[in-house]
Amino acid sequence: MRSVAAVVALTLTLALPSALAAEVIVRPHDPAAAEPAFQSAFEALFAVKAGLDEPATFLIVPRYAVETTDPSGTSTLFAVRNVTAAPLDLDVRYRSPDGATLRQDLPTLGARATLTRNVRDVAGLPVDPDGFARGFVQIQAATPFVGDYLQVDAAGDFATGDRMISLADLCDLAEIRFFDFGSGTELHFVVNVPGGTDPEDPPTFTVTPFGEDGAAFPALDVFVDEFTFTMTAADFTLLAFGTLVFDFGAASGGAVHGEYSAFGQFSVGMNGACRTP
Numbered sequence: 001m002r003s004v005a006a007v008v009a010l011t012l013t014l015a016l017p018s019a020l021a022a023e024v025i026v027r028p029h030d031p032a033a034a035e036p037a038f039q040s041a042f043e044a045l046f047a048v049k050a051g052l053d054e055p056a057t058f059l060i061v062p063r064y065a066v067e068t069t070d071p072s073g074t075s076t077l078f079a080v081r082n083v084t085a086a087p088l089d090l091d092v093r094y095r096s097p098d099g100a101t102l103r104q105d106l107p108t109l110g111a112r113a114t115l116t117r118n119v120r121d122v123a124g125l126p127v128d129p130d131g132f133a134r135g136f137v138q139i140q141a142a143t144p145f146v147g148d149y150l151q152v153d154a155a156g157d158f159a160t161g162d163r164m165i166s167l168a169d170l171c172d173l174a175e176i177r178f179f180d181f182g183s184g185t186e187l188h189f190v191v192n193v194p195g196g197t198d199p200e201d202p203p204t205f206t207v208t209p210f211g212e213d214g215a216a217f218p219a220l221d222v223f224v225d226e227f228t229f230t231m232t233a234a235d236f237t238l239l240a241f242g243t244l245v246f247d248f249g250a251a252s253g254g255a256v257h258g259e260y261s262a263f264g265q266f267s268v269g270m271n272g273a274c275r276t277p
Contacts, residue, residue: 024197024222024223024224024225024226024229024231025197025222025223026220026221026222026223026235027203027220027221027223028218028219028220028221029203029206029208029218029219029220029221030221031219043099043193044192044193044252045060045099045190045191045192045193045227046058046167046170046192046253057140057141057142057143057144057145057166058138058139058140058166058167059080059138059139059145059146059147059164059165059166060136060137060138060139060164060165060190061076061078061136061137061139061147061149061164061165062136062149062164062165062188062190062228062255062257063076063134063135063136063151063188063228063230064076064078064094064119064133064134064135064136064137064149065132065133065134065151066119066120066125066132066133066134067131067132067153068120068127068131068132068133069131070131070155071120072154072155073153073154073155074151074152074153074156074158075118075119075120075151075152075153076118076119076149076150076151076152077116077117077118077119077149077150077152078116078117078119078137078147078148078149078150078164079114079115079116079117079147079148079149080092080109080114080115080139080145080146080147081109081112081113081114081115081145081146081147082109082110082111082112082113082114082145083112083144083145083146084111084112084143084144084145085111085112086111086143087108087109087110087111088108088109088141088143088145089106089108089141089142090105090106090107090108090109090115090139090140090141090145091104091106091139091140091141092104092105092106092107092137092138092139093105093137093138093139093140094119094122094125094135094137095135095136095137095138095227096126096134096135097134097135097136097226097227097228097229098225098226098227099226099227102124102125102126102135103122103123103124103125109145119133119137135228136190136227136228139164146163146164147163147164148161148162148163148164149161149162149163149164151259151269156184156261157265158184158261158267159267160259160261160267160268160269161269162257162269162270162271165190165255167253169255169271169274170190170192170248170252170253170254170255171246171248171253171254171255171272171274171275172247172248172249172253173245173246173247173248173249173274173275173276173277174245174246174248174254174255174256174272174273174274174275175243175244175245175246175272175273175275176243176244176246176256176258176270176271176272176273177242177243177258177270178209178239178241178242178243178244178258179240179241179242179260180233180239180240180241180260184259184260184261184262184263184267185232185233185258185259185260185261186230186231186232186233186258186259186260187230187231187232187244187256187257187258187259188228188229188230188256188257188258188259189224189228189229189230189231189254189255189256189257190227190228190254190255190256191204191205191224191227191228191248191251191253191254192227192248192251192252192253192254193251193252194224194225194226194227194251195223195224195250195251196223196224196225197223197224197225201223202250203221203222203223203250204222204223204224204248204250204251204254205221205222205224205246205247205248205249205250205251205254206219206220206221206222206246206247207219207220207222207244207245207246207247208220208244208245208247209239209242209243209244209245210242210243210244210245211239211241211242212241212242212243217239244256245275246272255271255272256271256272257269257270257271257272258270258271258272
């Protein structure tokens with residue numbers, strides 16, 4: 001799977017600003033700098049989208065990653081459940097990480113019915129040069145529904161999942177436990193408004209790492225031009241166990257989900273927790 005480490009070498013002792021032009025850029029936090037307002041071409045992820053007037057419900061599968069070169073490799077599965085006693089019309093949009101619509105489906109769910117999808121079976125999704133199809137899934141309806149997703153890697157004995165993300169899951173301030181069992185540690189992010197990676201763009205969010213003894217490491221500013229992206233344990237080379245605290249306020253909210261695997265022996269998935277300042 002892709003890592004931010006592939007585009008920028010991040011360590012907790014990074015001393016000089018990075019000049020790399022990439023989808024994700026990390027720099028040391030500058031507390032003396034004024035926090036600029038976003039002047040971005042991005043629309044908010046959780047804004048009302050074209051195709052449905054004032055939808056009552058908006059959920060997303062925060063990421064899909066499908067290994068197209070190996071039928072037993074990793075894939076994303078999701079399920080949508082109609083919780084009402086009437087038919088439910090859905091607007092299902094598969095989007096690239098930068099928000100472009102790749103495919104739109106308009107299924108109808110019967111009363112109390114469940115729609116399941118393996119993204120591997122969804123035709124027409126573009127594939128990266130490394131053989132992976134990547135993005136997120138946006139689902140809207142005029143009445144409430146619920147949904148969940150799984151990331152499954154049968155060959156690697158790995159599976160994790162959670163419920164779909166809603167607007168209420170986005171935090172201005174969030175934290176997640178961080179631990180590295182030596183393999184498979186990934187953090188997956190959703191931000192409501194990415195700030196961009198141009199030199200004049202503000203950071204999308206700031207992350208402050210803490211060790212298990214409570215000692216704080218230097219804070220880092222993260223510059224992002226996509227709604228969803230991934231970081232791994234390799235991006236935090238001096239932190240094996242501890243806590244990561246994220247300030248998503250500039251991005252109008254964000255969410256983080258952790259996936260942790262120990263050499264195929266077990267896997268754990270968890271959402272970050274919202275917290276007050």
